[in-house]
Amino acid sequence: MNQSKINHTSGINKFMIGQDIKQTAGQLRRKNLHQLSGRLLFCLTLTLGLAASLLAASPLTQNKAIQSSPVNSREKLVQQFMAKGLRENYAFALLKKLTALGPRLTASPQAAAAVEFMRQTMIDLGLENVHLEEVEVNRWRRGDQEKCFLVSSALGTHPLAVTALGGSVGTPPQGISAKVLEVHSFEELKNKAAEARGKIVFFNQPMDPTLLDTFRAYGQVARFRSLGASAAARVGAVAALVRSPTTANDDFPHTGMMRYQENVPRIPGLCLSTRSADFLSQALKSDPQLRVYLWTNCRNLSPTTSYNVIGQITGTTKPNEIILLGGHLDSWDLAQGAHDDGAGCVQAVEALRLIKSLGLRPKRTIRAVLFMNEEFGGSGGRDYVRHPNRRQEKHLLALESDRGGFRPLYIGLRATPALWDLVKSWEPLFQKMGLIGFQKGGGGVDIAPLNAQGTILAGLIPDCQRYFDVHHSALDTIDSVNPRELELGALAMSLLAYLLAEEWPE
Numbered sequence: 001m002n003q004s005k006i007n008h009t010s011g012i013n014k015f016m017i018g019q020d021i022k023q024t025a026g027q028l029r030r031k032n033l034h035q036l037s038g039r040l041l042f043c044l045t046l047t048l049g050l051a052a053s054l055l056a057a058s059p060l061t062q063n064k065a066i067q068s069s070p071v072n073s074r075e076k077l078v079q080q081f082m083a084k085g086l087r088e089n090y091a092f093a094l095l096k097k098l099t100a101l102g103p104r105l106t107a108s109p110q111a112a113a114a115v116e117f118m119r120q121t122m123i124d125l126g127l128e129n130v131h132l133e134e135v136e137v138n139r140w141r142r143g144d145q146e147k148c149f150l151v152s153s154a155l156g157t158h159p160l161a162v163t164a165l166g167g168s169v170g171t172p173p174q175g176i177s178a179k180v181l182e183v184h185s186f187e188e189l190k191n192k193a194a195e196a197r198g199k200i201v202f203f204n205q206p207m208d209p210t211l212l213d214t215f216r217a218y219g220q221v222a223r224f225r226s227l228g229a230s231a232a233a234r235v236g237a238v239a240a241l242v243r244s245p246t247t248a249n250d251d252f253p254h255t256g257m258m259r260y261q262e263n264v265p266r267i268p269g270l271c272l273s274t275r276s277a278d279f280l281s282q283a284l285k286s287d288p289q290l291r292v293y294l295w296t297n298c299r300n301l302s303p304t305t306s307y308n309v310i311g312q313i314t315g316t317t318k319p320n321e322i323i324l325l326g327g328h329l330d331s332w333d334l335a336q337g338a339h340d341d342g343a344g345c346v347q348a349v350e351a352l353r354l355i356k357s358l359g360l361r362p363k364r365t366i367r368a369v370l371f372m373n374e375e376f377g378g379s380g381g382r383d384y385v386r387h388p389n390r391r392q393e394k395h396l397l398a399l400e401s402d403r404g405g406f407r408p409l410y411i412g413l414r415a416t417p418a419l420w421d422l423v424k425s426w427e428p429l430f431q432k433m434g435l436i437g438f439q440k441g442g443g444g445v446d447i448a449p450l451n452a453q454g455t456i457l458a459g460l461i462p463d464c465q466r467y468f469d470v471h472h473s474a475l476d477t478i479d480s481v482n483p484r485e486l487e488l489g490a491l492a493m494s495l496l497a498y499l500l501a502e503e504w505p506e
């Protein structure tokens with residue numbers, strides 16, 4: 001992760017952004033020829049075996065079919081989507097390649113490589129208007145492996161599994177050794193403020209296991225991770241240790257973004273694995289005088305430039321009206337971000353590939369946006385909305401997939417009554433894909449800035465029982481993703497985007 005490498009890779013991206021697609025026309029023509037012969041082969045296969053499918057696969061007949069006999073043709077459409085998606089499992093194949101590039105921490109060389117890889121993938125798939133848009137991003141480096149030990153005259157010395165939080169300052173070079181104050185809420189910290197001076201504050205509030213919605217349980221404790229260090233510093237503490245926000249009981253600490261508040265000393269913030277948190281809590285009961293030794297050399301660097309990756313299927317009659325599908329391309333650095341959010345990125349690309357390869361050409365534009373820097377402040381979403389390219393565009397609906405590549409259960413959306421009635425009428429189609437249906441509410445960090453422009457926000461809502469087992473930890477790897485579950489999410493996004501692009505209520 002040295003500086004020269006970063007600049008080198010960013011340089012490539014800058015070069016690419018300046019290149020109009022036309023400049024690689026020769027390359028594209030060759031690709032198009034290749035794709036054309038591929039398509040011809042595909043059509044021949046269909047002629048032999050599936051004459052009926054071939055009729056439906058032609059763009060003209062497809063659109064006509066939808067208009068003349070909506071119910072039957074939509075059901076046929078679902079069958080086509082399902083057959084193609086589940087046979088080919090392209091989303092997983094793409095995720096495998098993406099995760100092979102390594103963890104995609106914002107502003108890392110691997111994140112830059114992922115930008116270029118996804119841009120090239122979109123071009124290879126024949127998507128249109130494939131380009132990069134600049135995003136200003138913060139830069140933070142974990143540095144070397146953190147060290148953390150419990151040191152007790154009664155219990156001995158024991159290692160604790162920790163990970164520095166994104167944005168945290170490092171410890172002094174000699175590390176920090178201090179007594180520990182365990183608390184379970186900010187309120188409790190306030191009450192025990194007098195005891196905190198010179199100590200490490202240990203926030204040990206577990207995620208509520210009784211809540212079915214693990215995102216709700218996560219929301220209740222994630223604030224200790226994001227705000228704990230400043231709260232501890234305000235009462236004179238020297239560092240903050242936070243129990244990992246996960247329902248799993250294991251030795252894997254979960255990282256994530258933390259923020260320093262103004263006019264408060266900046267002290268290190270780290271997360272402990274759940275087992276280490278339980279161990280420390282137990283040890284404190286038998287030896288309240290024990291000390292914890294901490295060492296990290298993470299640091300913040302100056303901001304730099306990265307990119308959102310964009311590609312689309314341009315609408316035939318209303319090209320400036322856009323249905324956006326998105327995920328975020330950056331990840332944390334402890335693993336390859338397979339679920340968070342490689343899954344959402346490959347689903348968005350696969351959704352467009354399915355529409356295109358079934359020969360469908362929607363009236364309105366369907367766009368995939370792979371946002372950069374969701375994890376480190378959400379600047380990808382903000383810069384997307386501010387970009388001059390947006391001036392001529394109207395985003396009707398934006399759907400984000402950023403809840404893992406698990407089996408999709410719902411699509412959540414903040415719909416107008418007319419749109420709500422329309423999508424509810426499509427529910428049986430989505431039930432054929434294994435979803436329960438539509439629910440109210442939904443959105444995502446990256447698409448949230450579009451809300452101010454009147455865009456309807458939506459989110460893919462998969463089963464959330466296992467997401468926080470892997471979220472922001474070393475366990476978020478490709479082998480934790482099921483290809484079929486991932487593909488089902490892409491299928492639902494694809495079908496919804498296509499139907500909306502065709503039948504948006506005026």
Ligand SMILES: [Zn+2]
Nearest residue numbers: 340341374402
């Ligand atoms: Zn995410």
